[in-house]
Amino acid sequence: MKAVQFSRFGGPEVLEIVDVPTPAAGAGEVLVKVGAAGINFFEVLMRADRYAVTPSLPMFPGVEAAGIVEAVGEGVDKRLLGRRVAAPLFVLARPFGGYAEYVTIDAELAVPLPDAVSFEEACALMVQGLTAFHLLRQSPAANKTVLVPAAAGGVGSLLVQLARGQGARRVIALAGGKAKLDLALSLGAEAAIDHRAADWVTGVKDAANRHLDTVYDTVGGSMTSDFLKVLSSGGELVFAALGRFALSSPDLEAMIGRNQSLKGFALLPLLSPDVLKASLSELFELVANGRLKIEIGDRFPMDQAAEAHRLIEERRSTGKVVLIP
Incomplete structure (x- = not known):
């Protein structure tokens, strides 16, 4: 499958498309064919080694994706096959790899996505949506x-x-x-x-x-x-x-x-699996019912990930920027 990686720190040009093996769904996991992957400003900082934590190289960025369950691992309900789900990778022990054609995630963390919510909208409601949602819960x-x-x-x-x-x-x-x-x-x-x-x-x-x-x-x-x-x-x-x-x-x-x-305010300590799923489900319903409008600023094909990062880094973006594999 195709995925985006960077093997050195620097400007957007360090992002490159590579061929890597398609992951297999392990026990308790689902394999998701990615329909959209979200881009966040902290990933731009990581790429430039300007974030609070320096990632190991090579780095496969991307902490949120949405798509369709294509395979299930041992112990997972087969009725999940073909379901539309959000994949909040940022809550995993290996919280990256979303800029790719496929991702795996624990089945219990894959959040069902209403038909009225697009894959792009789902990406906007993960890191950024949950941040806004819980900022207002905390204050x-x-x-x-x-x-x-x-x-x-x-x-x-x-x-x-x-x-x-x-x-x-x-x-x-x-x-x-x-x-x-x-x-x-x-x-x-x-x-x-x-x-x-x-x-x-x-x-x-x-x-x-x-x-x-x-x-x-x-x-x-x-x-x-x-x-x-x-x-x-x-x-x-x-x-x-x-x-x-x-x-x-x-x-x-x-x-x-x-x-x-x-x-x-730090988001991750607030997100137990139950809180994560309940919060995302509530946000999805707000969108599905027309009570919350999602601004999708720009969509880029995966091989233009560098352009997407450049847009965000230069603060020319509005709303959510996504990659479409």
Whole structure:
């Protein structure tokens, strides 16, 4: 089968198509013919060796896929054959390999996919959908004014909608460029501010009527310090940008002086098999019932994985970017 790998760290050009044996479904596993594979920003960082963890080489990226069960291993119900499923590879002991024509996954982790939800939409609801879903479980938006950075991206576009659905008082979107701002507004944000504007901090404060309760920081880096400037006294910054934490001691001391709180967010520790399946099933139903809109920004054939990474790395993408084998 065809798969994408990188055998050295570097730019998008290090991604290459290779021929590897098609995996066999082991005991308790299913073999899934991939219909779509999702791409995430942390995979871009891994490829460049800029992530919190350095992967072993060669690396076969891809932590989420969706497709059709083509074979079952020993002990697996044969009625799963031909079923449409989501394959959240990121919860496995070997959480990669999704940029490929086939993947295997434990049968108990393969989540049934309603006919009304496409393979591409399923990919958008795994890492990114579950992140948005559980961010709001850990720090609810109900009756609060909240800031959603990167609001036109995979997580942000879902977070805007889910926060509105949870009963946020006001959702303020932060994004770059008119097209992304318009998208955030169309998804339910009451205000959208361009982070490329020199006065965006003032813009956010004005949009929040000088009272911002929560920032969902999925960006990190130097932006985190700026987010503290717009957060109100007593507000909460939820940090969900693993590997990009850059707050200084003076930043933390200023937080204390303003009675602000910092909450960390890591998705994987929250996902037992039961929680994973229940959460994904709930998200799938929201899409199937038309209550959650998925933005598929770009689709690339597998041999253009480098172009897909380049699009994300240059922050030109909106919504979810997927590979189609």
